[in-house]
Amino acid sequence: MSLRFSVLRKPLIHGDKSLAQVTDDVARPLETGPTTLWWSAFIISVAVLILGVVAVTYEIMTGIGTWGLNKTVGWAFDITNFVFWVGIGHAGTLISAILFLFRQRWRTSINRSAEAMTIIAVMCAGIFPLIHLGRPWLFFWIAPYPNLRGSLWVNFRSPLLWDFFAISTYFTISLV
Incomplete structure (x- = not known):
C-alpha cells in the first residue's frame, strides 16, 4: 500500500502535481492582475455606491419623507x-x-x-x-x-x- 494516499478519503489534489505546481496554482490569482470579470463587478459596485451617495444626498436635501416615512409609518x-x-x-x-x-x-x-x-x-x-x-x-x-x-x-x-x-x-x- 502506498503511503502517499489515504485509504479513508479521496485525495485533495488530482493530477500527480508537485508541491511547486500546487504553490503556483494557489498563488496565481494573487500574482496576476484582475480579470475582466473582476473589473466588471468592481464597476457595478462603484456605480451602486455612487447611486447610494446620490440617494442619501437627495434625502438630506429634501427630507426623510422621501423614504415614505410619515406619521403612520415609523x-x-x-x-x-x-x-x-x-x-x-x-x-x-x-x-x-x-x-x-x-x-x-x-x-x-x-x-x-x-x-x-x-x-x-x-x-x-x-x-x-x-x-x-x-x-x-x-x-x-x-x-x-x-x-x-x-x-x-x-x-x-x-x-x-x-x-x-x-x-x-x-x-x-x-x-x-
Missing part, C-alpha cells in the same frame, strides 16, 4: 438598516465569544476578523441615526453636553438618544 430605510448593522456587529461579537469560550488555539486570526467586523458594523450602524435626523449637521443635539442655552437640553426619552448611548457604549466596549 420604520423606514434608516431604522431597518440600523438594526441590520447592529445585528452584523452582534454576529462578530458572538463568533469571537464562542471561540474564546471553547478556548480554541487557532482562534486568533478569526477573532481579529470578527472583532474588526464588529467595529466596522457599529460604525456603519452609527451613520443611520444621523441620517434619520434629517439634518445631520445638527447631530450634536442628540448628545448630552453642557451648554449655555438655558433650558435647552436633550430629550432623555428620545430613542435617538438611546441610539447614541447604545452605539457609543457598544463601540467603546468593542474597542477594548
Whole structure:
C-alpha cells in the first residue's frame, strides 16, 4: 500500500502535481492582475455606491419623507438598516465569544476578523441615526453636553438618544 494516499478519503489534489505546481496554482490569482470579470463587478459596485451617495444626498436635501416615512409609518430605510448593522456587529461579537469560550488555539486570526467586523458594523450602524435626523449637521443635539442655552437640553426619552448611548457604549466596549 502506498503511503502517499489515504485509504479513508479521496485525495485533495488530482493530477500527480508537485508541491511547486500546487504553490503556483494557489498563488496565481494573487500574482496576476484582475480579470475582466473582476473589473466588471468592481464597476457595478462603484456605480451602486455612487447611486447610494446620490440617494442619501437627495434625502438630506429634501427630507426623510422621501423614504415614505410619515406619521403612520415609523420604520423606514434608516431604522431597518440600523438594526441590520447592529445585528452584523452582534454576529462578530458572538463568533469571537464562542471561540474564546471553547478556548480554541487557532482562534486568533478569526477573532481579529470578527472583532474588526464588529467595529466596522457599529460604525456603519452609527451613520443611520444621523441620517434619520434629517439634518445631520445638527447631530450634536442628540448628545448630552453642557451648554449655555438655558433650558435647552436633550430629550432623555428620545430613542435617538438611546441610539447614541447604545452605539457609543457598544463601540467603546468593542474597542477594548
